[in-house]
Amino acid sequence: MSEERKKTWDQKVDLVRNSYLRSKNNQNFAKLFYNHLFFLNPKLKDYFKNTDFNHQERALINGLDFLFDYFGKDENAKHQILRLAKVHNIDGLNIHPHFYYYWGEALVLAIKDSDPQYYSDMEYYLREVVSYPLSFFSSQYFVK
Ligand code: HEM
Incomplete structure (x- = not known):
């Protein structure tokens, strides 16, 4: 493993959060995300048959804001992520x-397209960092 990869969890979270914050300046970020998601698994389109995508693209950005604040001590972000996992x-x-795998990969690809400071190790940090909240979503699948 290269020196570059020797980082603490908090450093990786910061790197990935900053990359996301730069990426969402791209007005097409959410559109790119959904294009990648549906390319990676076209079956996922079935869930969005009645969805207004202008609204959903804004909802995705709100959700991602919560997801990145979830790593800190933000109680509202924790509450929102719990709510979204139950939704x-x-x-x-x-x-x-199993669908959360595609969601994480679509996020990697949309950030790759959008972050002007993207570099190759970012995708490993992204997968590593985002697997934690995505595991949390999965853990709530059967929870009443
Ligand atoms: C492959 C995984 C996922 C699929 C297929 C999926 C699908 C959906 C669908 C069908 C809706 C409802 C759209 C509508 O109103 O018509 C929705 C809403 C939403 N999703 Fe997801 N979702 C996934 C993962 C996630 C994750 C990991 C997040 C985390 C940020 C998220 C954030 C949201 C938000 C913020 C809404 C709006 C609902 C609300 O705020 O109550 N989704 N999703």
């Missing part, structure tokens, strides 16, 4: 946990 669980939108 997506078996009794709600019923997003099976």
Whole structure:
């Protein structure tokens, strides 16, 4: 492993959060995210048959803001992520946990397209950091 990869968890979270903050300046960021998501798994389109994408693109950015604040001590972000995980669980939108893999990969690709300071190790940091909240989403799948 190169020296570059020897970072603490907090350093990786900061790197990835800053990369996301730069990326969302791209007006097409959310659009790119959904294009990648549906390319990676076209079946996921079925969940969005009645979705207004102008609204959903804003919802995604709000959700990502919560997701990146969830790593800190922000109680509201923790509350929102718990709420969103329940919205997506078996009794709600019923997003099976295996789908979160594609969500994480679509995020990597959208950030790759959008962050002007993107560099190759970022994708490893991204996967590593985002796997924690995505595991949390999965853990709530059966929770009432
Ligand atoms: C592959 C995984 C996922 C799928 C298929 C999915 C699908 C959906 C669908 C179908 C909706 C409802 C759209 C509508 O109103 O018509 C929704 C809402 C939403 N999703 Fe996801 N989702 C996924 C993962 C996530 C994750 C990990 C987040 C975390 C940020 C997230 C954030 C949101 C937000 C913020 C909303 C708006 C609902 C609200 O605020 O109550 N989604 N999602």
